[in-house]
Amino acid sequence: MEEKKHLFDDPKNVKRLLAVFFACVVGLLVLNGVYLYLAKHHVIHHHAYYEWENFWGFYSFYGFVACVILVLVSKYVLRPLVKRREDYYDQ
Amino acid sequence: MTSEIVMAADTALATDLMPALIFMVGGLLVPFFKGRAKSVYMLLIPVVGFLNLIHIPLGDHHHLFFGDFNLVLLHVDRLSLLFGYIFHIIAFITVIYILGFKNDVEYVAGFFYAGAALGAIFAGDLFIFFVFWEALTLGSVMLIWARKTPKAQAAGFRYLLVHAFGGLVLLAGIVFHYSHTGSLEMSLMTLSGPGSWLMFFGIGINCAWPILHPWLTDAYPEATIGGAVFLSAFTTKTAVYALARLYPGTDLLIWIGVGMAAFPIFYAVIENDLRRVLAYSLINQVGFMVVGIGIGTELAVNGACAHAFNDILFKGLLFMTMGAVMHRTGKINATDLGGLYKSMPWTCLFCIVGAASISAFPLFSGFVSKSMVMSAVAHMSHNPGQGALVFVWLVLLFAAAGVFHHAGIKIPFFAFFGHDAGHRVKEAPLNMLIAMGIAAFLCVFIGTFPQYLYSVLPFPVDYEPYSISHVLTQTELLFFSALAFCLLLLSGIYPAEQRAVNLDADWSYRIGGKKLYHILAGILNPLNTGCEKVVRSVASASAFIFKDAPARIALFVSVNIWLVFGIRGRYLELRKSRLYNDAMEGTMPIGLGAATAVGFFILIYILN
Amino acid sequence: MNPQDDKELMELKHDPVPGYKPVFVVVFTIACLYMAFILCHSPL
Structure with missing residues (x-):
């Protein structure tokens, strides 16, 4: 089909x-x-509440950098620390 | 004459039922209905409840005199009313959603749970609040157990233990508080004395504060499909309500809230179970509310409450869409899903609406409430001595970008787009689609016409979310978060979805408890055997000594006697050994024993 | 239901699309530098 x-x-x-x-x-x-x-x-x-809000593209770059850091830290720091086999708790 | 009738009618309306009882008792009767009547009956409960609710005048009702106590079963003000509205709305939506499941346990537990939440938010004093708080635990654990898998049973049991502990902490706090102040009033508390601290932590457990949170991420993904929708609405929001009522303006809450907003998003990125991703993002959203309550200004508390209202809708919606996916495909892991937009387009659309709402896109509900909290933090940070709040604001902005990244993109992308897992299933059942449709409509409606939500907030609202600057900056923030996701994915850096367990604080009682047991067993068991050895050897040594000493004394006496009688050499040795053996084995001739004893006594007598 | 439906992946990798990695690196570097610049030049 x-x-x-x-x-x-x-x-x-x-x-x-x-x-x-x-x-x-x-x-x-x-x-x-x-x-x-x-x-x-x-x-x-x-x-603007803060000085940095007057810079061009503050929110854009902040959002971008924040998310990249979020992913990199999750992948390279958090996952090696906390990842275990799926049946870890069943043993 | 007519006016009298009108007055009678007014009093009839004024003798309102407790919202909690409508749900709890109404829910217990559900199993007695069959077929279509059952569906109609179940839908009527929240409707009747809502009609009852809007006719209750503000103030205290239903006093219960109990010894010296005057318990207030029903206290209605703007704060509790707001939570009352949304609890009724989400109960109605969820009931539509679960109509197809034909699981009476889930129905009864769901209504009981919703009723308990209503009872807690309308409680007029701490005692009634505590009673319904415990009922909340019962109802929710039934929703987890209703899944009937071994995993769900184990998770439900852990959930029950944590909440039983939390309930005890709260109760201890209430008792301390009462003995200190003599009041059970649900009024503003300051963190001083054990009572207020214990209550603070008791509520904190239900609010899923960092480290106290793992019951949520452990148990919610194991609940039934409908149960998870119920669960996402009530427990944490009741705790948020309690904090807003008892502890607004408590500085510590700001920092707790920041932690809640920040840490779960990291877990959400690497988590494979999509309902667990939602559970983490639930903590993240509650974090915004807790920060708002910690700030404690009118704008901040309004923002926290508005965000709770919106979160119940969009988080419920997201749990519903993932439930629908689970219902049709039987899968919930990102590794097993993908490409479902082809077969479940409506569910996909509703999921995107939910995702846009939680991410606070303009015209969606999160936008009009999250920004209130952000603005409140920014306002406050300009006050003298509050400079550290700048940091809070930056972290919240980070969390706001992160939430789009994991809940806003990851959930719809891995379930409905991305790698096509090949599921060719039917669209979700009609009742589920209607439920999701209503929730999605409300998300967009509130986002587009926020004035209706603002008009029911606890304090008067002087806030305009739709300024050019706010719309532009928020859109920038979100689009660039999306850009980050896009570029990371396309360049292959985005972490692979993996089936795995990610350790969280629940390790402490799931493995840590066992380890502690082993460590203690390792220390205490050898200690035990050691002690036993010592005691045993002391006992046997003393037994030996007590046998040996008389034999030696007998020997000493006898040898001297034998020497006197001139027995020498081999014959003496033979006699000595025979006597010693006889004495040790207790086979001495009675005469000799008696003689020794007599000799012994004489010796003592002489020496004295 | 064919047995393939029940086959569950242990890992779902995201294969890189050629050409995007340099773009990402460049954008990220520029964004980081610019953020650092902004935060340094705004008094709290």
């Missing part, structure tokens, strides 16, 4: 999705620049 082709069975669609996503990411950084520019010239009100 020939199975129905699904959305992501076609690698082209995956590539398209990735391309859209990367475009969004870059777009957000551009938007952030525009936003800070407008805020600097008092076109829109910008309220």
Whole structure:
């Protein structure tokens, strides 16, 4: 039986999705620049609690670095420390 | 005349039932219904409960006089009402979700559990609170045992032990508190004296504080499919309610909450069982609430309560989608799943809504509540002497990015996309889809129109989540978290999903207990045998001495006598050895024994 | 149900797609340096 082709069975669609996503990411950084520019010239009100929020792309880079560190620490520090065989508790 | 009737009707409405009893008693009657009537009846319980709830006026009701005590069974204010609403809503949704399971144990336990949670949040004093707190444990452990697998039974037993201990700590705290203050009022506490500390920790166990948390990640993934949805809603949120009522503004809670928000996300990244991933992210979300309560300002407590409200919905939704996957495929490990968007598209959609909500995407419910806590922390950190809160804010931001990473992406990606595990199953049953649909709708509705949620929060709300800056920065944070996931996955660095046990604090009582037993056995058993040896050798030595000494005395006396009688040489030796043997074996001729004894007495007499 | 349905993987590896690792390394390095720069230049 020939199975129905699904959305992501076609690698082209995956590539398209990735391309859209990367475009969004870059777009957000551009938007952030525009936003800070407008805020600097008092076109829109910008309220920041902390100094670093006034830097371009603070949240973007923080999110990225945070997640990479999260994964690297989980993989290289936590997993070697805590991983045991599946039947560890059954022995 | 008419006004009298109206007044009578008012009093009739005012004599409200306890919300807890509607669920508990109503639930016990479920097994007596059959077929369609059963479904209708079960759906009616939360509906009737809700209609009852919205007619209860604020204040104390149902006093129970018990000796010197005036117990208040029902106390309604804005805080308890908020939790009352959401508990009714999630009970209704979950009941729809479990209609297909035909498992009376699960039904009765579920209603009992929900009733206990309602009883605890509407309790007017600490004693009633404690009674329902214990009932909460009973109901929840039944939901775990209802799975009927050996693993579930063992996990349920551990769960029961931890909560029985937690209940005792709470009870001890209440007793201390009462003996100190003479009051059982559920009012603001300060951490001073053993009573308030013990209560604080008793609540903390149910709140899954770090190190006290493993009962949650151990037991929830072993519960029944519907049971996990129930469990995700009530126990921790009741504890959050209790903290918000008794300990708002306690600085220690800020740091506890930060720990809760931060550490589980690391475990969530390497965990394979997707319901366990959700259990870890549950702790992470409760962490945000605990921080909010620790800050204690109106904005912060509002944020904590709003987040509890939203978390019950989106975490329930996520547990429901994973339950549906489990129901259809029989699998829950990331290693066994993938590609399910093809066969379960609606479940997939609802899962994405839940994921977007927990990750706090704009227009989804997490966005309008998590940010309240973040803003409250930021506000507070500018107060003099509160500079350390900057660090708290950074960690919370880290956790906010991390939660998207593990709950927002990992759950939908490994279940519905990613590597196709080849499951070709049917879409989830209609009742499950309806339940997930309602929860998903509410997540989007609250996220889009937060004013309705804000209007029922404990304090007046002066907060606007949808500022350009907030929407933009939050979207940036989330998209770049997604970018990190994407690049890590594509470059092959993302950790492989592995079937394994990840040790957590429950090691301390699952293995540590056994190890301790072995260590103690290793020290105490040799000590025991050593002592026995010493005692035995002392006893036998003294027995020997007591036999040997008279023989020697007899020998000494006799030899002198024999020497006097001129017995010498071999003959003397022979006599000596015969006498010694006779004395040691007790076979001495009576005359000789008597003579020795007499001689002995004479000797003593002379020496005296 | 064929027996293959019950075959459970012990490990699900994520195979790298060629070309992404350098991209990741570059982006991560830049992001780290920039974060360090921001945090150093903002008084608490």
